[in-house]
Amino acid sequence: MQQIAFAAFVALSIAGVVSGLDNGLSLTPPMGWLAWERFRCITNCTLYPDDCISDKLFRTMADLLVSQGYAAVGYDYINIDDCWLSKERDANGRLQADPERFPYGIKDLAAYVHSKGLKFGIYEDFGNFTCAGYPGVIDNLKLDAETFASWDVDYVKLDGCYAELVDMETGYPEFGFHMNQTGRPMVYSCSWPAYQTEKGIDPNYTVLAQHCNLWRNYDDIQDSYASLRHILDYFGQKQDDMGPFAGPGHWNDPDMLLIGNYGLSLDQSKLQMALWAILAAPLFMSTDLRTIRPEHKEILQNTRIIAIDQDPLGIQGRIVYNVSKIEIWTRKITPVEGDQYSFAIAVASRRDDGYPYRIQVPLKDIGLTNPAGYMVQDLYGDETETLLVPESLIDVRVNPSGTVFWRANIVVSTPSVTKIK
Ligand SMILES: *[C@@H]1O[C@H](CO)[C@@H](O)[C@H](O)[C@H]1NC(C)=O
Ligand SMILES: *[C@@H]1O[C@H](CO)[C@@H](O)[C@H](O)[C@H]1NC(C)=O
Ligand SMILES: *[C@@H]1O[C@H](CO)[C@@H](O)[C@H](O)[C@H]1NC(C)=O
Ligand SMILES: *[C@@H]1O[C@H](CO)[C@@H](O)[C@H](O)[C@H]1NC(C)=O
Ligand SMILES: *[C@@H]1O[C@H](CO)[C@@H](O)[C@H](O)[C@H]1NC(C)=O
Numbered sequence: 001m002q003q004i005a006f007a008a009f010v011a012l013s014i015a016g017v018v019s020g021l022d023n024g025l026s027l028t029p030p031m032g033w034l035a036w037e038r039f040r041c042i043t044n045c046t047l048y049p050d051d052c053i054s055d056k057l058f059r060t061m062a063d064l065l066v067s068q069g070y071a072a073v074g075y076d077y078i079n080i081d082d083c084w085l086s087k088e089r090d091a092n093g094r095l096q097a098d099p100e101r102f103p104y105g106i107k108d109l110a111a112y113v114h115s116k117g118l119k120f121g122i123y124e125d126f127g128n129f130t131c132a133g134y135p136g137v138i139d140n141l142k143l144d145a146e147t148f149a150s151w152d153v154d155y156v157k158l159d160g161c162y163a164e165l166v167d168m169e170t171g172y173p174e175f176g177f178h179m180n181q182t183g184r185p186m187v188y189s190c191s192w193p194a195y196q197t198e199k200g201i202d203p204n205y206t207v208l209a210q211h212c213n214l215w216r217n218y219d220d221i222q223d224s225y226a227s228l229r230h231i232l233d234y235f236g237q238k239q240d241d242m243g244p245f246a247g248p249g250h251w252n253d254p255d256m257l258l259i260g261n262y263g264l265s266l267d268q269s270k271l272q273m274a275l276w277a278i279l280a281a282p283l284f285m286s287t288d289l290r291t292i293r294p295e296h297k298e299i300l301q302n303t304r305i306i307a308i309d310q311d312p313l314g315i316q317g318r319i320v321y322n323v324s325k326i327e328i329w330t331r332k333i334t335p336v337e338g339d340q341y342s343f344a345i346a347v348a349s350r351r352d353d354g355y356p357y358r359i360q361v362p363l364k365d366i367g368l369t370n371p372a373g374y375m376v377q378d379l380y381g382d383e384t385e386t387l388l389v390p391e392s393l394i395d396v397r398v399n400p401s402g403t404v405f406w407r408a409n410i411v412v413s414t415p416s417v418t419k420i421k
Helices: 002-015 055-067 105-115 141-150 165-181 192-198 205-211 225-237 239-245 266-278 294-300 303-309
Strands: 031-034 077-079 119-125 155-159 187-190 214-216 251-253 283-285 318-323 326-337 340-349 357-362 374-378 386-388 393-398 403-410
Touching: 031 055, 031 119, 055 077, 055 105, 077 155, 105 119, 119 141, 141 165, 155 165, 165 187, 165 192, 165 205, 187 205, 192 205, 192 214, 205 239, 225 239, 225 266, 239 251, 239 318, 266 294, 266 303, 266 326, 266 340, 266 403, 303 403, 326 357, 326 403, 340 393, 393 403
Parallel strands: 031 077, 031 283, 077 119, 119 155, 155 187, 187 214, 214 251
Antiparallel strands: 318 326, 326 340, 340 403, 357 393, 374 386, 374 403
């Protein structure tokens, strides 16, 4: 019976042209804090009481999201990743949290997160085990979806370790079906394309957009500029395949923000924030909010850049220029007039000759053709606006492995006239 209902569900969703997952969630890319990149699978709370994956860590980060102003600028999810589980299911076959590290259970933690005005996300794995070896969902799809709903979970990331590739394109939608049947709206983050691309298989983005709110396209991000560049190169090379499938409710996910950790310089941190905004990427910090430096916090809380990421059109940006190790990425944003868009423009340097490199490119060469021009603002500078027309040059100096990031708001040539009926 469940299988028949599921088959009908799949048939229905495929009939509805290019439409994304219809759960009303993530109309702009989700934002929040996710444990994995920084805190991994630290489970010894005797040895590392402040760093271990525990109730305390998530309550502390929830407190800081609110008290340090992150929630106010949009970071509203607190998400657990791997290593929260007990190695055994309970007597009724249900998932349970590690009893020592999560002594009050997940429902209580979710209630705490909700009491702070935040939303709560959890992690599981489609296969036999999670990547770190805890129980997976494969034989318990319905039960586990119901368990998450009963704990008031708002977001589920489903990883793909210990699973067969051939099962994923049907299995992930099946778990999504059971999530839907619980009646509790939960954001669904799917990892299956990352496992396909690892094996050289091109993901079917039509299916992804129909069943998932976001999906991890490619490798896990690690704490280095090399890892960041590796992911950006993939997103640049595959932009025609994946870009069109981003939009309200369904997003490509280049993985977490490294900002605030060990591996990126200040310039590289600015570059990640700018490029993630260009890509309409989910913005999940994974850093220690107790000890973050003010200059990193300032990048993460740059509201003008967050506004680019969260632009309501949800159009993913593209690399449009790549010469002499200088890349220009643009993203179409609001306001729009007729067929003319406003733009975010990131000039990104991958040079390492140690001086700020000058580039000069006419706006019209990168697709900015609005005759009346654009009011341009430097998103890492002050709020001064400069009028540039299509023939004007982008004339900037870019730091090695850094970025110059602009917003170019369209200028409307004729004042709009109020129509009288
Ligand atoms: C945690 O670390 C302590 C100190 O090194 C060690 O004695 C203990 O066995 C570890 N606990 C676990 C569960 O590994
Ligand atoms: C999952 O477990 C089943 C049952 O033990 C086994 O047959 C299957 O090969 C496992 N799959 C993977 C991908 O490990
Ligand atoms: C379940 O799916 C239906 C059909 O797509 C949708 O209208 C509804 O909002 C979904 N409900 C939840 C809780 O996701
Ligand atoms: C993707 O999956 C859909 C639905 O199963 C199918 O119609 C379409 O042909 C697939 N696209 C590709 C490129 O395989
Ligand atoms: C830019 O060009 C370089 C050299 O051809 C290439 O390695 C890199 O991947 C390109 N950048 C992107 C984002 O595609």
